[in-house]
Amino acid sequence: MEKPSFIPLKEYEQYSESEMIERSEWIMKELQRRRSVRDFSSKPIPPKVIEHCLTAAGTAPNGANLQPWHFVVITDPKIKKKVREAAEIEEKQFYESRAGEEWLDDLHPLGTDHNKPFLESAPALIAIFSQSYGLKNDGSKKKHYYVKESVGIATGMLITALHHSGLATLTHTPSPMGFLTEILKRPENERAFLLLVVGYPADDATVPDIEKKSLEEIATFK
Ligand code: IYR
Numbered sequence: 001m002e003k004p005s006f007i008p009l010k011e012y013e014q015y016s017e018s019e020m021i022e023r024s025e026w027i028m029k030e031l032q033r034r035r036s037v038r039d040f041s042s043k044p045i046p047p048k049v050i051e052h053c054l055t056a057a058g059t060a061p062n063g064a065n066l067q068p069w070h071f072v073v074i075t076d077p078k079i080k081k082k083v084r085e086a087a088e089i090e091e092k093q094f095y096e097s098r099a100g101e102e103w104l105d106d107l108h109p110l111g112t113d114h115n116k117p118f119l120e121s122a123p124a125l126i127a128i129f130s131q132s133y134g135l136k137n138d139g140s141k142k143k144h145y146y147v148k149e150s151v152g153i154a155t156g157m158l159i160t161a162l163h164h165s166g167l168a169t170l171t172h173t174p175s176p177m178g179f180l181t182e183i184l185k186r187p188e189n190e191r192a193f194l195l196l197v198v199g200y201p202a203d204d205a206t207v208p209d210i211e212k213k214s215l216e217e218i219a220t221f222k
Contacts, residue, residue, distance in 0.1 A: 030164065032212075037168035037197075038112075039205035040122035044075075045198065049165045050124060057158035063145030068131040069154050069193075072184050075124050079183065083127075083195070084119035086179035087172075091116060094175060110208050118170060122199040127180050128155055129190040141189070151193045162198055168205075170197040 015023065054071050062068065074080055091114035095104070119125065130151040134142030155171075162169050177192035186192075 031160065034159075034163045035168070035207045036170050037201045037205055037207065038118055038170055039202040040118045040168070040197065040199040041202045042121050042123060043200050044123045045167060045200070049162075049167065050126070050198070053158055053161035053165060054126075056161040057154045060150065060154035060157050062150030062153065063147065066134060066142070066144050067150075068134070068144040068147045069151045070129040070131065070186070070190055071158075072127040072129065072180075072186070073124055074127065074184075077120070080120050080122075080125060082183050083125060083180070084116055086183060087116050087119055087174040087195075088114055090174045090176065090179070098175075109210055116172070116174075118197050119172070119195075122170075122197045124198040126158070126196040126198060127184055128158075128193045128196060129180075129186055130193045131189050132191055133189050135187065135189050148193075155194055155196070158196065162196075167198055168201045171195075172197055 050073055054073075057071070058067065058069075074083065095114045099107070128151065130147050131144055132147060133144050136142050159169050159171065172195045174195065177195070180186070180192040180195065181190065
């Protein structure tokens, strides 16, 4: 096997402690402003923004750098309609029987139901697929590692990048999501991971009045 090749770390930037505190406070406040949005304007979004944010997401740390993800950007109204119709069938069953009482109680503050008009009204949907394994050129399988962790991190970075660019998102997880594989004609090694709804919020958009846990609740320092 060839010797692994290393290059100097040129991209790292060191800041003074005061600048670090300022920068971390800035990103904290920037992310505290992010809300999951369900009321979207149909105003189209600049394709370049999506391209930049996807490229950013593709830099995510991941298992053995095999980058086990694929992003399908849907702006075609006909495909959005198909996705909405298929998602609403699954969601109807979810809300009517699959969810169960505790889950429905937990969802109550969000005010969600099986109607998903944003799947058609939002200008873009990004279907995120995880690749359980890779496919080599000869069709044989290539093992992938920490797939869920890798795709989860990339998705978080994508949401952060879109938010920072001035776009609202909704992480939508119709369950099961098999219909995305069919509608989007994805290969057998891919599983739909999440459907990200992307766009500008509608002028009259509202969000649930809910709170995040405090630092004391989510972290322990020893
Ligand atoms: N997938 C359903 C239900 C749902 C589940 C969770 I967990 C949420 O945080 C929000 C919704 C839906 O999208 O309505």
